[in-house]
Amino acid sequence: MTIAASRIEEKLYQNRYLVDSGRPHIKVRRHQKPSANLLALTRVCPAQCYELTDEGQVEITADGCMECGTCRILCEASGEIEWNYPRGGFGVLFKFG
């Protein structure tokens, strides 16, 4: 189990990411209290882009997002997040092999 996890991390480390400064492609709307789905993003995002602040807000730092769509499936329809692909030339660059 640990061996598999380290292999995945090693593979993910090969990816590159070009940050589009000041133009995050995913945004979290302000909320009184995070829903169960929104809160789950702090655990299920494979790039660990989501975190819960001391003020009880779920926030995102989209740098490193792998565009897997998990957060889009869980929270876009409810309006809790706004999800777009990065602009052309920005975002993740996958390295295979």
Ligand code: SF4
């Ligand atoms: S698309 Fe995937 S990697 Fe990107 S922020 Fe959402 S859950 Fe994380």
